[in-house]
Amino acid sequence: MEELLLRYDKEDENKRRFKSEPIELPRMMARQNLIYEYKNYTPKYGWMMMRDKLEELDKQGKLYFTKNGKPRRKNFLDEYSGSEADNIWLDITPVGQNQSEIIGYPTQKPEALLERIIKMATNEGDTVLDCFMGGGTTIAVADKLKRKWIGIDQSVHAVSVSEMRLNMQQGKAIGKTQDMFATPFVKKLYKYDYDMLRYKDAFQFETWIVEQFGGVANTKQRGDLGLDGYIKQPNLAGFENLQGLRTPIQVKRSDNIGRNVIDNFKSACERFDKLAYEKNKAENKPVGFIIAFSFGKGAVQEVARLKNDEKVIIKLLTVEEIVPIAKKPNLRVEMEAPQPPKGGETPEGVTINFVATAESEVGIEFFSWDFHYNGVDFTPEIMLDKAGKQSHQFKAGHHKIAVKVVDGEGLENVEVIDLKINGVVQRS
Ligand SMILES: C[S@@+](CC[C@H](N)C(=O)[O-])C[C@H]1O[C@@H](n2cnc3c(N)ncnc32)[C@H](O)[C@@H]1O
Structure with missing residues (x-):
């Protein structure tokens, strides 16, 4: 805006801002039929328009006369509909120069930048996702612009800073009147497993x-x-x-x-x-x-x-x-003794029933089962088993089975079962 005010540097008697632009043709575009006198001035290479158009402009009060009596065209700021944004935006200043916005987050972006992006890409009621939320600029602006939003960050610090910022913006800070129409939001923190951190x-x-x-x-x-x-x-x-x-x-x-x-x-x-x-x-x-x-x-x-x-x-x-x-869920996997096949082990192998039981203060979400575990990558055949009960058929040989449990806060535990099947089933 400041840049626009610099360009539209004049004001008419009605306080309308305008800039003046030439209406004379340059030499290289000289047109004989456009060289005529208007209000005591005759351009050397011609006007940019025919006389009737020039008179029309004058009637509309859109001619500006320089000190030397040279007419130019007035372009009013209030008639300017803007221009397409370029791929380099220089009209938005970094936060460092805009002290009032600073929240202290190292890579903070200016709100005006996010406002432009969000307005360009979404309408009111749409959902904005920022999975690297940092200081929360994107979600704070999305909230102001009546978009729904989801913000994610791996850092608890970033989540807290964003939460405080939203609370302040929504007037929930101490000593401020609360915005009755502010949309409530919830904060969900991932919990970390004590043993995982410890070791x-x-x-x-x-x-x-x-x-x-x-x-x-x-x-x-x-x-x-x-x-x-x-x-x-x-x-x-x-x-x-x-x-x-x-x-x-x-x-x-x-x-x-x-x-x-x-x-x-x-x-x-x-x-x-x-x-x-x-x-x-x-x-x-x-x-x-x-x-x-x-x-x-x-x-x-x-x-x-x-x-x-x-x-x-x-x-x-x-x-x-x-x-x-939080403490990760505990997990125990029991096997039901396989029914010995009549007349010894069949070539298809034996069917084993597994029962997984787990406990967590926040409840168990599901179990996943990998019946061909290679000891490194958990690639489950059964991903979402709510009951924790599975049957699987095994051929003779060595088998590793990995069972994973996930609790209500996303914490996991895994148990690996080593089986040796050779007529009998042995768990080591
Ligand atoms: C550059 S900052 C974002 C700053 C933000 N644009 C602002 O204006 O305040 C990037 C953020 O991404 C987070 N981050 C990095 N890797 C991540 C990951 N794998 N998952 C979630 N967040 C991550 C960092 O914790 C950091 O807060």
């Missing part, structure tokens, strides 16, 4: 949990001062070119986080980013975060002592405070 590769786990917390993970395996990442504080307006202050994060997998871990961490924080340390301390904010599955008494006491004696806050966070954790 995941250490470096992968550290990177992952730092990112879930909204931090930047250390990319080097041997991190700076044993730190695993940091939270970047947004820059102050006017200091955008400086690297933001960094508050360190350390991830510990052991259960015995004692006093010494806290003291070492405190001095690492001091050295990592002195400015951030001093600023956090002065503002009574944590100078660093330690993430672990649990903390020992020594650690908790030392954190309390540092706070009282030295006014230094170190925040202890359990993994469970960052990501929702």
Whole structure:
């Protein structure tokens, strides 16, 4: 819009904005029959139109006379119906220059950009899907434009930021009047299996949990001062070119986080980013975060002592405070003793009945069965078995059967059965 106002730089007596454009032909297009005098001016190579058209324009008040008395055509902004968008959009400014929109998400896109895309591609009531939601710009704009939406992100941090943003937009933030017509939405968080996290590769786990917390993970395996990442504080307006202050994060997998871990961490924080340390301390904010599955008494006491004696806050966070954790369903698969075929094993083999039973606090969704499991890829023949009961015929030989159960929160458990069939059925 600003660019348009620059181009339509004049105003007529009725305050209508317009720009003036030439109505004289250039030399290379000279037309003898269009060279005529109009209001004391005769163009050298001719007008762009016949006299009657020129008079018509004048009657409509659409001629503009320069200081030298040269007529030009007025093009009014309110009659401009726009132009087709090009494949490079320069009229939308990045969020960095539009401070009011900033939510602190690193790759945030401007709302005006998403507004254009959503309006181009959808109508009110349509559904917009963003499966890499990040700071939630797309879904927030979709919501404003009365579209239905689904937002997905692997990061709990991204989901929380988007949720807060929508709540603010819909007026659910404290101190705001709630928008009675706002469409309610639900947040569904995937739960993480405790054992899976606990025994995941250490470096992968550290990177992952730092990112879930909204931090930047250390990319080097041997991190700076044993730190695993940091939270970047947004820059102050006017200091955008400086690297933001960094508050360190350390991830510990052991259960015995004692006093010494806290003291070492405190001095690492001091050295990592002195400015951030001093600023956090002065503002009574944590100078660093330690993430672990649990903390020992020594650690908790030392954190309390540092706070009282030295006014230094170190925040202890359990993994469970960052990501929702659940126990995966338990699973047991029983076999019904096969009926011994009359007269010994038939060439077609034996039919075995399986019964799978599973328990989970949130209920069981279904079972899947792979009767030819290769030990690596689970490729089930039966995908959706609600009852957990199957019969299958086996020939003599070795067989691996994998049974998977999925619970109401999407957590899984698998049991693998090894069978040896040779006249008799043996399960090892
Ligand atoms: C570049 S950000 C999106 C920023 C967003 N356009 C905005 O304006 O705020 C990309 C997001 O994709 C998420 N992501 C990356 N891989 C993913 C995956 N496999 N499944 C779901 N989300 C994923 C990241 O967590 C990150 O939040």
